[in-house]
Amino acid sequence: MFDGAPRELQQLSDTRWACRHIACRNVMDRLPAIVQVLEELVSENHPQRAVEARGILAQIDLNFAGSLVLFRKSKTVDYTKAVELTEALKETLVQYRSQASFEEMWREILDLCQCSNIDTTQRKPKRPRQTTKVLQDTIVHSTLGQHVVPDSKHTFCVSVYYPVRDNMIGEIGRRFSNTNCKIMQGVQALNPSSPSFLREEAVLLFAEAYDSNIEDLKHELHQTRRILDRKKVEKESPTTLMEFTQFLDPYQDVFYEMFRLCKIVVVLPVSSASRERSFSSLRLIKTYLRSTVTEKRLSSLAVLSIESKCTKALDLDKFVKHFSRAQYHSSR
Numbered sequence: 001m002f003d004g005a006p007r008e009l010q011q012l013s014d015t016r017w018a019c020r021h022i023a024c025r026n027v028m029d030r031l032p033a034i035v036q037v038l039e040e041l042v043s044e045n046h047p048q049r050a051v052e053a054r055g056i057l058a059q060i061d062l063n064f065a066g067s068l069v070l071f072r073k074s075k076t077v078d079y080t081k082a083v084e085l086t087e088a089l090k091e092t093l094v095q096y097r098s099q100a101s102f103e104e105m106w107r108e109i110l111d112l113c114q115c116s117n118i119d120t121t122q123r124k125p126k127r128p129r130q131t132t133k134v135l136q137d138t139i140v141h142s143t144l145g146q147h148v149v150p151d152s153k154h155t156f157c158v159s160v161y162y163p164v165r166d167n168m169i170g171e172i173g174r175r176f177s178n179t180n181c182k183i184m185q186g187v188q189a190l191n192p193s194s195p196s197f198l199r200e201e202a203v204l205l206f207a208e209a210y211d212s213n214i215e216d217l218k219h220e221l222h223q224t225r226r227i228l229d230r231k232k233v234e235k236e237s238p239t240t241l242m243e244f245t246q247f248l249d250p251y252q253d254v255f256y257e258m259f260r261l262c263k264i265v266v267v268l269p270v271s272s273a274s275r276e277r278s279f280s281s282l283r284l285i286k287t288y289l290r291s292t293v294t295e296k297r298l299s300s301l302a303v304l305s306i307e308s309k310c311t312k313a314l315d316l317d318k319f320v321k322h323f324s325r326a327q328y329h330s331s332r
Helices: 017-029 031-043 047-059 079-096 099-115 153-175 178-189 200-209 214-233 241-251 256-267 273-285 295-306 308-312 316-331
Strands: none
Touching: 017 031, 031 099, 079 153, 079 178, 099 153, 178 200, 178 256, 200 214, 200 256, 214 256, 241 256, 273 295, 295 308
């Protein structure tokens, strides 16, 4: 039914938003094909498959709505640019929280349902849901036993569309607060390849977040610029953050605050990729046969698995000779 490579339906991931994006994209782009496959399963003589297919088809209606914010990783985007993109994203989400955006999304849903031969008529419930007298005039935060299916366009807009948008705006504001944005700008200001390298305003805002001595830092910034200007003439100036930290290492007693900030920047995690790789490797390493392995051995196996490129480059003969030599000396 579609040109190009075939796509497979994937399960939703609780930790990786990229996997959620792929799963939702495949369903949205291939919904007519999914509906046709389910209808063919319903027409088969296999009772169990037919029942399961009918249940899935019953859930594909106007009540389906999904939203996703996907940050794409790029090596060319610095921290300053990331702050600008975050602010632009906040403004975009605020603009989407409008009646005009909802009307546009509603039209897209109707067109998608029409292409997939999905009935868009609203079904009235068999009997109205009654709230217990104990819970009347109260606010219930849990959805257990209180699930309300939107039965009209206005109800869907108020109970689903706006709450989802508000939640996204709130989460973006919480994760990218003013303090976090100041830290990101300060990190970029300590990178020699950045246009804002050693910009006093950005460095001082970053220093305030980590309780640095501002007066001493101002003098250190001035002296650091003078030393770097001399190194530029000799063509020995640092070009990366790590080189800049190593450059300040011999003068760490003189540039105490500056060297301290550089050490903080070096160890700051820039993403959750290493953590996700650790969990992914752990699932492959800790099998049922290794369920009783000790914590020390499991940690060593995880490091070997994560750093597989370095592990494959090792010379195992040297390890065997070292181990045998150690065993020989211990036996004597």
